[in-house]
Amino acid sequence: MVFKSIGxxxxxxxxxxxxxxxxxxxxxLGLIAYAPLMSKFGFYRDDWYMLWTGRAxxxxxxxxxxxxxxxxxxFVYSISYRLLGENPLSWQIYSFTIRAIGALAFLxxxxxxxxxxxLETTSAAIIFFIYPGFLQWANANxxxxxxxxxxxxxxxxxxxxxxxxxxxxxxxxxxxxLALITAAGYWFLYEYMIGxxxxxxxVVALFIWREDSQSRKxxxxxxxxxxxxxxxxMALYVTWRLFVFQSGRAGVSVExxxxxxxxxxxxxxxxxxxxxxxDIFETVVSAWAVPINSFTFNLKPAExxxxxxxxxxxxxxxTIYTLSVLRGDLARRVDRNERDNxxxxxxxxxxxxxxxxxxxxxxxxxxxxxSGFDKYTLQASAGVALLLVGTISFLVKSRYRxxxxxxxxxxATATQYGNSARWSTFxxxxxxxxxxxxxxxxxxxxxxxxxVEMPGERFFEDYEIxxxxxxxxxxxxxxxxxxxxILSSSTLEKIRVxxxxxxxxxxxxESSRSYxxxxxxSRPERTSCWHAMDGDDPVFPGQTxxxxxxxxxxxxxxxxxxxxxxxxxxxxIFGREPEHDWCYFFETAxxxxxxxxxxxxxxxxxxxxxxxxxxIDRSEWLPFLKGFVMVGREAxxxxxxxxxxxxxxxxxxxxxxxxxxxxxDSGRQAYFKAILCQ
Numbered sequence: 001m002v003f004k005s006i007g008x009x010x011x012x013x014x015x016x017x018x019x020x021x022x023x024x025x026x027x028x029l030g031l032i033a034y035a036p037l038m039s040k041f042g043f044y045r046d047d048w049y050m051l052w053t054g055r056a057x058x059x060x061x062x063x064x065x066x067x068x069x070x071x072x073x074x075f076v077y078s079i080s081y082r083l084l085g086e087n088p089l090s091w092q093i094y095s096f097t098i099r100a101i102g103a104l105a106f107l108x109x110x111x112x113x114x115x116x117x118x119l120e121t122t123s124a125a126i127i128f129f130i131y132p133g134f135l136q137w138a139n140a141n142x143x144x145x146x147x148x149x150x151x152x153x154x155x156x157x158x159x160x161x162x163x164x165x166x167x168x169x170x171x172x173x174x175x176x177x178l179a180l181i182t183a184a185g186y187w188f189l190y191e192y193m194i195g196x197x198x199x200x201x202x203v204v205a206l207f208i209w210r211e212d213s214q215s216r217k218x219x220x221x222x223x224x225x226x227x228x229x230x231x232x233x234m235a236l237y238v239t240w241r242l243f244v245f246q247s248g249r250a251g252v253s254v255e256x257x258x259x260x261x262x263x264x265x266x267x268x269x270x271x272x273x274x275x276x277x278x279d280i281f282e283t284v285v286s287a288w289a290v291p292i293n294s295f296t297f298n299l300k301p302a303e304x305x306x307x308x309x310x311x312x313x314x315x316x317x318x319t320i321y322t323l324s325v326l327r328g329d330l331a332r333r334v335d336r337n338e339r340d341n342x343x344x345x346x347x348x349x350x351x352x353x354x355x356x357x358x359x360x361x362x363x364x365x366x367x368x369x370x371s372g373f374d375k376y377t378l379q380a381s382a383g384v385a386l387l388l389v390g391t392i393s394f395l396v397k398s399r400y401r402x403x404x405x406x407x408x409x410x411x412a413t414a415t416q417y418g419n420s421a422r423w424s425t426f427x428x429x430x431x432x433x434x435x436x437x438x439x440x441x442x443x444x445x446x447x448x449x450x451x452v453e454m455p456g457e458r459f460f461e462d463y464e465i466x467x468x469x470x471x472x473x474x475x476x477x478x479x480x481x482x483x484x485x486i487l488s489s490s491t492l493e494k495i496r497v498x499x500x501x502x503x504x505x506x507x508x509x510e511s512s513r514s515y516x517x518x519x520x521x522s523r524p525e526r527t528s529c530w531h532a533m534d535g536d537d538p539v540f541p542g543q544t545x546x547x548x549x550x551x552x553x554x555x556x557x558x559x560x561x562x563x564x565x566x567x568x569x570x571x572x573i574f575g576r577e578p579e580h581d582w583c584y585f586f587e588t589a590x591x592x593x594x595x596x597x598x599x600x601x602x603x604x605x606x607x608x609x610x611x612x613x614x615x616i617d618r619s620e621w622l623p624f625l626k627g628f629v630m631v632g633r634e635a636x637x638x639x640x641x642x643x644x645x646x647x648x649x650x651x652x653x654x655x656x657x658x659x660x661x662x663x664x665d666s667g668r669q670a671y672f673k674a675i676l677c678q
Contacts, residue, residue, distance in 0.1 A: 018118060018325045019111075021321055021324075021325050022107065022118065022121075022122045022125075022321070022325070023104065023107070025122065025126070025317055025318060025321040026103055026104065026107060026122065026125055026126055026129060027100060027104075028317050029126050029129070029130060029314050029317060029318065029409065029413070030096070030099070030100055030103065030129045030130060032310055032313055032314045032317075032413060033129075033130040033314070033412065033413050033416040033417070034096055034099075034130075034137065034416060034420070035096070036306070036310060036417060036420065037417075037420040037421065037423075037424045038089065038092045038093075038096070038420075039089055039092075040424040040427065040428075041088055041089075041092055041138050041140065041420075041423055041424060041427055042088045042427035042430065042431065042573075042574075042575070043088055043141055043427075043430075043468075043573065044138070044139045044141075044142075044423070044426065044427070044430075044464075045139055045142060045372065045460065045461070045464060046139075046141075046142040046461075046463075047139065047141040047142050047467075048463050048464050048467025048468055048471075049065075049463040049467050049505055050062060050065070050077065050081070050141065050142070051086060051141070051467065051471060051573065052463070052466075052467045052470055052471055053065050053508060054081050054086070055086075055471060055475055055476050056476060056477060056478045057478060057508070059078035059079075059081050059082050060078070061508065062074055062077050062078040062081055063075055063077075063078045064507070064508060065077075065505075065506055065507075065508050066506070067507065068506060068507045069506070070188075070189065070190070070191075071188075072185075072188040072189055073145055073189055073190070076145060076148060076189065077145060080094065080144060085572070086570075086572050086573050087572060088140075088141075088427075088573070091140040091141045091144065092138075092140045094140070094144055095137065095140035095143065095144040095147055096140075098144060098147045098148050098151050099129065099137070099147050099150075099151065100129070101151050101155075102128075102147065102150055102151030102154050102155070103125055103126075103128055103129035104125075105151065105154045105155050105158050106124075106125050106128050106129075106154050106382060106385075107121065107122065107125035108158055109154065109157060109158050109161060109203070110124055110125060112158075112161050112165070113161075113203065113206065113207075114341075114345075117393075118325070119322060119401070119402065119405075120342075120345075120389050120390075120393050120401075122321070123389050123405045123409075124345075124385040124386055124388075124389040125385070126318070126409060127381075127384070127385040127388060127389065127405075127408060127409070127412065128381050128382050128384075128385040130409070130412040130413060130416055131287070131377070131381040131384060131385065131412065132287050132288060132291055132292065132411060132412040132415035132416060132419075133282075133283055133286075133287030133288075133291070133367075133374060133377035133380075133381065133384070134374060134375065134377050134378045134381060135291055135369075135374045135419045136372055136374060136375045136378075138419070138420060138423035138424075139372075139423070143375070145189065145190070146190060146375060146378055147378075148189065149186045149189040149190045149193050149379075150186075150193065150196075150378055150379055150381075152182050152185050152186040152189070153182075153183075153186045153193060153196040153199075153379075154196075154382065155182055156178075156179050156182035156183045156185075156186065156200070157179075157196075157199060157200045157203060159175050159176070159178045159179035159182060160175075160176070160179040160200055160203070160204065161203060161207070162175040162179075163175035163176040163179060164204065164207055164226065165207075176229070180229055180230065180233055183197075183200075183230060183233065183234075184233060184237065187234070187237050188237070191241055191359075192359045192360050192363070192365075192376075192379075193356070193359075193379045194234070194237075194359055195352075195355040195356035195357065195358055195359045195360075195379065196352070196355075196356055196379055196382075197230065197234065197355070198351050198352050198354070198355030198356065199348070199351075199352040199355075199356075199382060199383065200230065201227065202347070202348040202351055202352065203348070204223060204226050204227060205223055206344060206348065208222050208223050208226065241254070242254050257362075257363035257364060258363075260364065272361050272362060272364075275361050275366050276354070276357060276358060276361045278366070278367075279357050279360070279361060279366050279367040279376070280353055280354065280357060282367045282369075282377075283353060283357060283367055283377045283380050283384060284353060284384055284387060284388070286369075287377060287384070288408065288411050288412075288415075290369050291369065291374075291415045291418070291419065292411055292414055292415040292418065294369065294418075295415065295418030295419050295421070295422050296414045296415055296417065296418030296419075297418075298418075299418055299421055303417075303421055306417070307414050307417045307418060308414075310413060310414075310417055311410045311413045311414045311417075314409055314410065314413040315406050315409060315410055318405075318406055318409055319406065322402055342390045342391075342393040342394040343390070343394060344390075345386050345387070345389060345390025345391075345393065345394075346386075346387060346390040346391055346394060348383075348386055348390075349383045349384065349385070349386030349387030349388070349390055350383070350387050351383070352380070352382060352383025352386065352387075353380045353383035353384060353387060354383075355383075356379040356380040356383060357376070357380055360376045371460060372460070388408065389405065392404050392405060422457065425456060425457070426456065426457040429454060429455060429456060429457065429523075429526070430468070431574055431575060431578070432523075432530065432578070432583070433452070433454075433521065433523070433530055434468055434469075434472060434569050434574055435569060435574065435577060435578055436529060436530040436583055436584075436587050437521065437530060437532070437587075438472060438566070438567060438568050438569055439566075439583075439584055439587035439588055439591070440530070440532050440560070440587040440588075440590055440591050441532065441560040441561070441591070442560075442561060442562065442563075442564040442565060442566045442567060442591070443473055443560075443561040443564035443565075443567055444469070444473055444482050444519070444559055444560060444561060445517075445558075445559050445560075445561050446481045446482075447481075447483065447513075447514060447517045448482050448483065448517050448519055448559040449483045449484060449485060449513045449514065449515055449517050449518045449519065450465050450466070450469060450482065450483070450484040450485075450519055450521060451484070451485060451486075451487040451491070451495070451518055451519070451520045451521070451555075452465055452484070452487060452520075452521045452522075453487050453520070453521070453522040453523065453524055453545060453548065454523065455523055455524055455525055455526045456526070458486075459486055460486070461486070462483075462484045462485050462486060462503070463484075463505065465484035465485075465486075466480055466482055466483055466484040468569075468573075468574075469482040469484065470482050471569075471570065471573065472567060472568075472569045472570070472574075473567055475570070479509075479511070480505075480509055480511045483511065483512075483513035483517075484513075485513065485515075487520070487547075489547065492547065492550060492551055494515050495515045495518055495551045495554055496550075496551060496554065497515075498514065498515050498516040498554075499514075499515050500512060500513070500514040500515070500516075501513060515554075516556075517556060517559055518551075518554055518555060518556060518559075519532065519533075519555055519556055519557070519559040519560070520532075520533040520548070520551070520552070520555040521533070522540075522541050522544065522545075522548060523541060524541055524543045524544060524545050525541065525542065525543040525617075527542065527543075527616040527617055528541040528542055528543070528615075528616070528617040528619075528620070529582070529583035529586045529587065529615070529617070529620060530583070530587070531619075532557060532560065532590065533548075533552060533555040533557070534555065534557035534594075535552055535553045535554055535555040535556060535557065536553075536557070536659050536662065537657075537658070537659040537662040538552050538555070538657055539590070539619055539620070539622050539623070539654070540552075540619055540650070540653050540654065540657070541617055541619060542616075542617040542618065542619055542647070542649075542650060544653065552657070557594065560591075560594065562591065562594055562595050581613060582608060582613040582614065582615055582620075585604050585605070585607065585608035585613060586615065586620045586623070588604055589601045589604045589605065589623045589624055589627065590623045592604065592623075592627075593623040593626055593627065596664060598626070598627045598630035598631050599627075599631060601623060601624060601626070601627030601630075602624070602627040602628060602631050602633065604624070604627075605624035605627060605628070608624075617650075618643060618644050618646065618647050618650050619644070619650045619653075619654065621640050621643055621644050622644065622654065624640060625637055625640045625641060625644065625672070625676070626662075626663060626672060628640060629663070629668050629671060629672045629675075630663060630665070630668055634671075637672075637675060638675050641675040641676045644676060645676065651676065651677070654676065654677075655673070655676060655677035658673060658677070660673070
């Protein structure tokens with residue numbers, strides 16, 4: 001009886017402080033979804049040219065960087081850069097905080113719209129917060145701007161509601177003014193998110209309809225009076241964006257976006273309508289199946305167990321909140337009027353999804369689960385939350401409603417952890433690239449064009465390579481001394497003919513690259529170290545891609561400046577130097593072999609073996625084998641040759657591409673070839 005009485009008191013306390021526990025549940029589930037691997041994230045994609053610009057030109061340079069396409073983004077970015085600097089974790093915390101503010105604002109908004117539906121409003125806010133369709137959030141440096149835009153839009157709608165519900169003229173004026181300012185703010189940041197005005201329109205219409213449902217004319221007039229300032233401001237913004245501002249970037253240029261309509265209006269409209277339907281399906285439905293299948297279900301067993309535990313924890317917290325605070329809501333019968341009330345959720349959610357995706361589709365973009373284009377689901381996530389929770393609440397009884405919502409939370413949590421693991425691995429791959437290259441290449445000669453073959457996640461743009469390379473080897477300089485390009489089938493011909501081409505980064509940098517100075521870096525599988533490919537005498541990684549064979553002879557190892565002092569990556573960006581494992585010895589021995597310092601190569605080999613280090617990729621014995629051959633340790637050389645010969649694929653590949661003049665002594669070269677190839 002005592003325990004039962006204590007339990008009742010706890011439940012009563014929970015119920016009285018429901019808003020606090022709803023907020024706590026929302027934030028805890030957000031932390032479970034996003035925080036477990038946050039410290040293992042780094043910089044990605046567009047981050048690199050921003051970081052390079054910050055180092056080269058300072059925060060004012062970041063403002064200039066965006067002047068020609070989205071000038072207001074530059075101001076926000078430069079302020080963030082001043083505050084957060086180049087620490088990856090700081091950007092992650094900042095990005096999460098912005099998203100959490102947006103989620104809390106969304107919960108506040110829903111509670112103003114439907115205060116009697118505690119479970120449903122909390123659930124919708126949770127789904128909005130951890131929605132599994134937006135997968136770019138770990139790219140915090142760049143995507144913090146997108147999250148800022150979304151949160152600003154939600155805050156603006158909240159201010160509109162506050163102005164509507166306030167009777168005091170002074171407060172109403174302040175809230176309405178702030179709502180207009182924040183509305184313009186998010187439009188100027190990312191123009192394609194303007195579709196969130198559909199959510200504002202529906203929210204205002206719902207409030208007015210509830211108060212003036214008996215007089216349609218009165219409700220309409222009141223709605224127009226309420227929305228007129230937004231319509232006027234939006235008209236001014238659209239006029240500026242279409243007819244005054246001239247974008248220097250084709251991707252956001254009005255002329256480029258509407259050129260297809262001029263060429264074939266009916267065909268373009270029909271095509272875009274089909275794409276819009278597909279994007280709606282992907283955003284509302286596929287988001288709960290495709291990402292989890294791509295990332296989470298492919299995790300290693302240990303990571304999958306962690307995912308399962310985190311998912312159970314999330315469900316447990318949601319269950320505790322629901323059963324402790326909202327037990328009565330689950331038990332009560334829902335009358336027909338209340339059930340039909342959820343049709344407003346479905347309607348508002350559906351319109352919000354359509355209107356937020358339409359601007360993206362109209363200008364020729366669409367939602368895709370590759371190449372980072374899932375970012376276009378972000379602004380639709382509020383509509384998705386309303387649509388899904390509204391549909392479940394309309395179709396399903398209260399006691400089963402909780403189960404379905406818990407299932408969605410489980411999918412979202414598992415998806416976001418799998419996504420986190422993917423981004424964490426991608427950062428590990430990048431860190432290993434630049435640390436291993438720093439061990440292999442003390443410096444790179446000016447004009448070097450780096451071409452990189454990555455394992456797993458690949459690079460999309462050249463600045464993902466030249467950005468970090470110049471931050472390491474030429475920090476703070478306003479010119480791009482080290483060039484790069486994406487290694488793909490489209491660049492093969494340029495490499496073959498040694499083409500020289502000009503390129504530019506927005507309006508900030510103009511440069512050129514000559515493929516005569518190409519240096520290929522290859523690591524197609526994580527079982528290998530990074531290989532700086534010598535076109536005259538390549539050491540092929542164990543899983544070399546077929547594409548590499550056609551251009552391998554064009555990789556110029558002499559672009560590595562072997563006489564320069566060693567340059568290490570800055571720790572504030574790339575973290576601490578990794579432990580000196582096998583790859584350290586391989587990279588260092590490869591450098592010493594290029595210097596023809598064979599005694600040092602042998603010394604490194606002996607040291608690695610004494611520490612118990614051995615390669616998984618047997619091709620990486622080759623620089624040590626050459627060292628043993630050159631210093632005359634034939635017994636060791638023959639034993640090592642057997643280790644390599646044990647893999648026929650590697651042996652044949654190395655022997656087929658062997659340079660008979662690679663070693664400076666012809667007799668030693670003949671012996672080397674004999675023990676390895678015959």
